[in-house]
Amino acid sequence: MKFKVNGHEVFASTGGRPFDKKKPLIIFVHGSGLTHMTWVLQTRYFAFHGYNALAIDLPGHGLSSGESLKSIEEMADWVNDVIDAVGHKEASLVGHSQGCLVTVECTSKYPDKIKTLSLMGGAGAIPMNPELLSLAENNDPKAVDLMMDWAHGPAGHFGGHPVPGLYHINTGTMLAKSRTIQNTLGVDFRACDNYKNGFEAAKKIKCPTLSILATDDKMCPVKEGKKLASLIDGSQVDIIDNCGHMMLLEEADRVLTVLKKFITTNYPPLSS
Amino acid sequence: MSDKKKELKPNTYKFDTLSLHAGYQPHKNAGSRQVPIYQTTSYLFDDVDHAAALFNLERGGHIYSRISNPTVGVLEERVASLEGGTAALATSSGMSAIFLTVMTLCEAGDHLVVSSQLYGGTVNLFRLTLPKFGIKCTFVKPRDTEGFKKAIQKNTKGIFGELVGNPGNEIMNMPEIAKIAHDAGIPLMVDATYQTPYLCKPFEHGADIVIHSLTKWMAGHGSSMAGILVEGGKFDWMQNDKFPTMTKPYEGYHGLSFAEEFGPTAFTMKARAEGMRDFGPCLSPQNAWNVLQGIETLSVRMKKHCENAEEMVKYLSNHDSVAWVSHPSAPNHPDAELANKLLPNGKGSMIAFGIKGGKDAGVAFINNVKLASHLANVGDTRTLVIHPASGTHSQMDEATLKFAGLSHDMIRLSVGIEDIDDIKNDFEIGFRAARKPRLVSNQ
Numbered sequence: 039m040k041f042k043v044n045g046h047e048v049f050a051s052t053g054g055r056p057f058d059k060k061k062p063l064i065i066f067v068h069g070s071g072l073t074h075m076t077w078v079l080q081t082r083y084f085a086f087h088g089y090n091a092l093a094i095d096l097p098g099h100g101l102s103s104g105e106s107l108k109s110i111e112e113m114a115d116w117v118n119d120v121i122d123a124v125g126h127k128e129a130s131l132v133g134h135s136q137g138c139l140v141t142v143e144c145t146s147k148y149p150d151k152i153k154t155l156s157l158m159g160g161a162g163a164i165p166m167n168p169e170l171l172s173l174a175e176n177n178d179p180k181a182v183d184l185m186m187d188w189a190h191g192p193a194g195h196f197g198g199h200p201v202p203g204l205y206h207i208n209t210g211t212m213l214a215k216s217r218t219i220q221n222t223l224g225v226d227f228r229a230c231d232n233y234k235n236g237f238e239a240a241k242k243i244k245c246p247t248l249s250i251l252a253t254d255d256k257m258c259p260v261k262e263g264k265k266l267a268s269l270i271d272g273s274q275v276d277i278i279d280n281c282g283h284m285m286l287l288e289e290a291d292r293v294l295t296v297l298k299k300f301i302t303t304n305y306p307p308l309s310s
Numbered sequence: 311m312s313d314k315k316k317e318l319k320p321n322t323y324k325f326d327t328l329s330l331h332a333g334y335q336p337h338k339n340a341g342s343r344q345v346p347i348y349q350t351t352s353y354l355f356d357d358v359d360h361a362a363a364l365f366n367l368e369r370g371g372h373i374y375s376r377i378s379n380p381t382v383g384v385l386e387e388r389v390a391s392l393e394g395g396t397a398a399l400a401t402s403s404g405m406s407a408i409f410l411t412v413m414t415l416c417e418a419g420d421h422l423v424v425s426s427q428l429y430g431g432t433v434n435l436f437r438l439t440l441p442k443f444g445i446k447c448t449f450v451k452p453r454d455t456e457g458f459k460k461a462i463q464k465n466t467k468g469i470f471g472e473l474v475g476n477p478g479n480e481i482m483n484m485p486e487i488a489k490i491a492h493d494a495g496i497p498l499m500v501d502a503t504y505q506t507p508y509l510c511k512p513f514e515h516g517a518d519i520v521i522h523s524l525t526k527w528m529a530g531h532g533s534s535m536a537g538i539l540v541e542g543g544k545f546d547w548m549q550n551d552k553f554p555t556m557t558k559p560y561e562g563y564h565g566l567s568f569a570e571e572f573g574p575t576a577f578t579m580k581a582r583a584e585g586m587r588d589f590g591p592c593l594s595p596q597n598a599w600n601v602l603q604g605i606e607t608l609s610v611r612m613k614k615h616c617e618n619a620e621e622m623v624k625y626l627s628n629h630d631s632v633a634w635v636s637h638p639s640a641p642n643h644p645d646a647e648l649a650n651k652l653l654p655n656g657k658g659s660m661i662a663f664g665i666k667g668g669k670d671a672g673v674a675f676i677n678n679v680k681l682a683s684h685l686a687n688v689g690d691t692r693t694l695v696i697h698p699a700s701g702t703h704s705q706m707d708e709a710t711l712k713f714a715g716l717s718h719d720m721i722r723l724s725v726g727i728e729d730i731d732d733i734k735n736d737f738e739i740g741f742r743a744a745r746k747p748r749l750v751s752n753q
Contacts, residue, residue, distance in 0.1 A: 054367075054566045075573040082368040082571070086564075101548075169318050183320040195323055198335040200370025202378035203386035203582065204575050205332070207322060209396040212543035280337065291369055300592040 042125045043097075046104035050074060050092040057092075061308045062153075063126045064077075064301065065117060066093040069135030069159075070230060071174070071182070071214040071223030075101030075135065075285055078199065079290035080297060082200025088307025090161065094120060094285065100213075100220050106225040110136075110233040114143035121151060130296065132156040134286055135258060136230050139164060142266070145247075146239035147205045155247040155270075156297055156305045159283045161262035164270070166227045174227045177220040177222035183221070186210050191254030191282025200290045241271040246304040247273040250296055252281035252289070274300065325392060325508070329608050345598045348380040367563060367571075367583065377586045381595035385602050388428060389528070389538050392507040392605075393520055396543030397578035399586070400536060400598060404503060404523025405431055406591035407537030408470075411499055411519055413589065414581040416467050417555065418444025423461040423468075425452045425482055427475025427715055430698070432501070436470070437710075451715075452482040453645070459490045466494065467552060467615035473510060473652065474502045477662050477698050477722040478715035479550050479636045481645035488516025495550040503527070503689070504658050508612040513542040515652060517576065525658075526689025528602035534597040540583060543574030556580060562587075599747025611691060614727040616656030621730045622723065627664050631741040632672075632717060633664035651742065659725040660688060669718040671744040672697045676721070681736035693726035693733050 039052050048104045051074045064084055066077040074081075074093035084091040096113060098106035098190060121129045128151050133141035136159030145152040173181035184208050187195075197205050214223060247270045251263040260277060267273040278298045281289045316323045323331065334345050346458045351371040355361035363369045372378050382400050390398040400406040412435075416422065424436050426449040436447040450457040452475050462469075473483045484500065491498040497518035502510060506527045512520045522528055524536035547556040547569040556576055557563035562584060568576040586592060604611075619637065637659035638649035649657055665671045675695075676684050682693040699718045700713060725733070 051570055054564060054571055056565070078571055079369060082366065083363055085361075086366060086368055121595050140732075165320070173318075180320070183316055187320040187322050191337050191493065193337070196331050196335050197333040197387040197391060198338060199386075199387060200504070201575075202370070202372065202380075202383035203390065203399050203578055203581075204370075204397045205387045205395065206388040208390065208394060209543065209574055218573075291371070294369055 039066045041123050042168075043119045046097055047102065047103035048094060048097070048120065048123070050094040051077070051081060051131065053081035053083075053091040053093070055085040057090055057124065059125050061088060061090045062213065062305055063090045063092065063121065063124065063129040064121060064305075065129050066100070066133050067131065067133040067136050067137030067140050068093070068096065068284060070144040070226035071185070071219070072210070073213050073216065075100070075213055076286060079287060080132070080294050083294055083298065084301070088309060090124075090125065092120070096252040098225070099217060103191065106221055106223060106248055107229070107231050109138045109141050111235070113140040113229070114147055117144045118148050118151065120147060124147070127151065129154050130156070130301055132158070133159045133160065136164065136226055137269070137281065138258075139230060139233050139236055142239050142243065143233075143238055146242040146247060149244060152214070154245055154301060155243060156300060157247065157249045157263075157266070158293065159258045159263070159287055160249055161258040162240060162266040163234065164230040164258065171227045171231060173225040177219055177224070179215060179219060181219060181223055182211055182214040185214065188256045189283040191252065191280065191288060191308040193254070193280045194282045199287065206284065206287050212226055233262065236266065237269055240266055243270045246300070248296070248300040249273060250278065250285060250293055251275065252278045252285045254281055255283040255285070257283040270300065326609050328388065328391045330606050332391035333384040345381060345384050345599060345602055347595050349595055350379075351375050357469045362661065367566070367579070375595070376590045376592045377582060379592070379595050379598070382593050382598040385593070385598040386538065388602065388605060389507075389522070389524070390540055393540045394507075394511050394513050394542075395520065395540040398538050398540040399574040399578050399581050400524070400593040402591045402593050404501075404521065404525060404537035405435065405536045406538045407521045407523070408432060408435060408501065409571060410581050410585045410589060412440060412445065412522060413443075413537045414577060415497070415553075415584050416445045419465060420445050420467045421463050421465045422447045422470055422714050423458055423466055424449050425471030425475065426450060427478055427480050427678040428472055428501070433710075438633060453479045455483045455486050455490070458487050462490070462494050462496070465644065466496055468497050468499055470499045470501075472504065473512060474504050474638065474658060474660070475715065476504070476721065477660070479660065479662055480715065481638060481648050481652065484515040484517060486510060492516070495552060497545045504660055505653065506608060506612060508609050509616075509653050509655050509658055513544070518542050518545040524601045525687070527612065527615065528608065529601040530607070530689065530691050531600070531604050532692070533689040534600040536593050536597050536601045539578070541575060541578045545577075546622045547576060561701055575668050611727060612656060615659035615725060618727060618733065619657070619659040619661060619725040622661055622725050622733065623736055625737075629741065631666050631744055633666050637740060649654060659727060661723040662720055664717060664719040664722065665721055667719075667744055669699070672719055672721055673700070675740040675744040679736050679740040681732055682723075682740075688722070688724040690724065693728060693736075694724040696722050698722050701739045706720070
């Protein structure tokens with residue numbers, strides 16, 4: 039669906055169901071340079087089971103207009119604006135990678151609005167490799183290729199997608215190259231690199247929180263994810279073996295099972 | 311010790327490694343090093359919720375082997391990885407892959423622009439069968455790049471061609487024709503059976519959908535029928551209102567918009583969800599496995615195919631019994647420059663040549679070679695020959711034959727990977743017979 043936030047058109051996938059204001063809202067926030075498509079194996083389930091599942095394209099990404107936001111703090115405020123724009127008073131947030139920084143910041147800043155927080159491949163800080171950052175800012179497609187290499191675990195490099203016939207790495211590459219790299223990935227990487235408030239923000243979070251981490255995640259290693267989770271009261275941690283940073287695609291079923299249990303328990307759906 | 315900073319390089323697997331490993335994780339399959347053959351029709355659901363989720367595309371997995379199968383899935387991912395595509399859908403044959411592609415793209419009342427140099431079966435599909443479904447086609451000669459542009463109508467939904475035409479070896483200017491298609495907001499579909507991704511990756515030259523008859527070089531062994539369509543993932547289905555079945559809510563899946571939900575894999579998702587469900591040309595797991603065995607050695611075989619083909623081009627070009635030779639490696643080939651650009655790893659192993667003495671000489675040649683097999687296939691590891699005017703294209707009338715660039719003296723040669731001297735010696739037997747067709751009895 040399309041709606042406006044701060045004068046710019048925003049696209050969000052609703053998981054194949056019409057948006058219904060009566061249903062509780064879950065917002066899915068994608069990672070650096072990516073789009074709502076990364077959530078396809080999670081959103082449809084929630085959309086068909088009593089939720090409004092909104093997988094958003096951040097400004098300047100995917101099908102959303104406007105320019106990419108330059109800081110994690112701006113993105114966090116923007117997610118809060120999305121909740122208002124779709125006419126809800128509260129939401130459950132799900133983030134991947136950079137989306138974790140955004141949702142952690144948003145949850146700490148708007149504690150009354152955010153009811154649960156689910157982090158996938160998250161960390162309190164995501165400092166960027168300077169060369170990778172430079173490649174992305176200079177619009178070099180090698181930045182995407184490197185990101186896709188590092189983001190997939192050894193098993194993920196072979197493929198074996200849960201949806202028959204889909205090849206992970208090429209699909210991710212195509213998503214990340216769908217808009218001008220320097221305007222999406224370049225801006226996002228710089229925003230991640232600049233963001234220093236993750237650990238402080240985490241300490242303020244009081245809502246139920248889940249961290250899904252993966253043993254072969256090179257971009258946000260388990261150690262970093264656990265460090266972040268340890269700062270959030272009562273945070274649950276689930277670790278997936280033989281999986282890399284793109285867990286929501288590499289181990290989509292496992293992620294959905296864990297997410298489903300966590301969200302339905304802590305933020306129940308509208309019963310039919 | 312050098313303090314030179316190491317340049318960052320992506321370590322994603324390369325072509326030869328992907329040929330052996332892509333799409334398969336042994337640790338998820340009881341540690342089986344070889345891809346298992348899942349010889350089953352259907353798959354257990356965990357519970358009712360799981361069943362509903364699978365039927366509704368809420369989660370990945372298998373329901374019924376007409377729609378998907380784990381062994382076939384490995385083949386699909388492997389070919390997608392080799393082509394640089396986002397997704398693939400394997401079918402029971404190359405023809406069913408073409409049919410499914412067209413039926414996923416078009417509706418009654420739509421139009422396609424099609425290269426005139428195609429496999430005879432494909433010509434008949436576009437010329438005779440698709441009109442029965444209300445889909446009309448305009449044929450354009452592959453070298454007539456401007457002709458493709460002129461043939462586009464308001465209701466045109468795509469351009470289709472073989473990169474190297476069958477059997478005349480004319481090369482379609484894929485980058486330019488892709489631009490024409492994209493300027494018109496329609497996709498370019500390329501049958502790249504002759505090349506395999508080892509010789510050319512059409513997505514790198516602008517194609518949007520790539521189709522293969524896997525029966526040919528990809529498998530190589532000539533034991534199994536199979537086809538596949540592969541999606542490049544770049545085509546924006548939402549850029550115009552030409553593709554409502556991709557962009558508008560689809561009744562068959564609770565109002566799903568394939569383009570919105572699946573983006574770079576939308577075409578494949580629709581082809582599977584709708585096409586396999588409703589038409590059902592599924593690939594058997596045994597045949598998928600057989601094709602996978604061939605793909606493991608694709609690059610090794612293709613190198614040898616191309617080496618032998620280039621040797622045969624030299625041999626035929628200097629032979630007294632040969633009137634003409636057509637192969638993209640021949641320096642006098644009209645598309646040699648384009649071939650060097652699009653096919654840097656080799657020009658393929660399909661040769662067309664004209665035999666002196668016309669049709670009778672051609673028949674005598676075909677009937678007397680011993681090593682080369684006379685049959686209706688190409689891309690086998692064994693050398694194959696056929697006389698198109700009396701074989702693959704025999705259902706065409708004189709005018710259609712001419713338009714398809716065929717002549718009665720033409721012999722189509724699919725060069726195998728046997729010892730090159732043995733192939734040449736065999737051809738000498740055929741040429742001897744061709745020089746005196748009336749003195750040599752037919753077999």
